[in-house]
Amino acid sequence: MGLARYRAEVSRQKQEAILKAALNAFLELGYDRTTIDYVAQQAEVSTATLYKHFPSKADLFGGIMAQVWRTDQISARPISTDLPSRDALTAIGQEYAQLLMSPTIQALFRVIIAEAPRFPELGTELYYRGKEPFLKRLNVYLEAQNEAGQLAVGEVAIATRQFLGMINDIIFWPRFLIMDLQVSEQEVETVIENAVETFLARYGVVQ
Structure with missing residues (x-):
């Protein structure tokens, strides 16, 4: 696997982890009580990485809906x-x-x-x-x-x-x-x- 493909796969895996963690958080805590920091912690990624994939909490919820x-x-x-x-x-x-x-x-x-x-x-x-x-x-x-x-x-x-x-x-x-x-x-x-x-x-x- 080339470097570009490897990086793309890592990025995809991180996005999947973020969406899974966010889905669980939204269903457990609701939209209001779910924070970006909490989702990042549950997904085991940095807050900066989460924002790179989803610039806002609304975008994160939208990503879940699209999925x-x-x-x-x-x-x-x-x-x-x-x-x-x-x-x-x-x-x-x-x-x-x-x-x-x-x-x-x-x-x-x-x-x-x-x-x-x-x-x-x-x-x-x-x-x-x-x-x-x-x-x-x-x-x-x-x-x-x-x-x-x-x-x-x-x-x-x-x-x-x-x-x-x-x-x-x-x-x-x-x-x-x-x-x-x-x-x-x-x-x-x-x-x-x-x-x-x-x-x-x-x-x-x-x-």
Whole structure:
């Protein structure tokens, strides 16, 4: 391994350690009580090293959101426009549902809901580092399907939110209101199937 590659790998490992320590701290202490010094100590790096990777606590929280939402993977993996609409929407729905069912996602949302009134940057980081890349990828696919005449979506941005909303409104948000609510894999599949059918009934083109 060359020197440049070695340094890049060391940097990557330090960043991973920082994100892991920060995630644990935010979930345990909340956003307000978590300090940069504490995270650096838990990650076994210097405060200067942490700031080199994440210039502020908001950036650190954003890094966590990008990681748990798999932002890099999503941005680098566009949806193939060759996929039929039903197959593509089903795959998107399954990926989205898998993320929403993650205990980490749910726990981080609780932190955001509890502390966003005092720290509005949490909502900003959630959107720009988490949800926006997911929304953009679906938007690109829907626009391509529009141009190909496979779908007839008037307002793509609205349709994107409608589709994802049909999923998270049933399998995600109720778990914040009902303690220990369990959602089975079969229920998730049914929700996705119904969302796809509803979407295509509204925006599908009769061949």
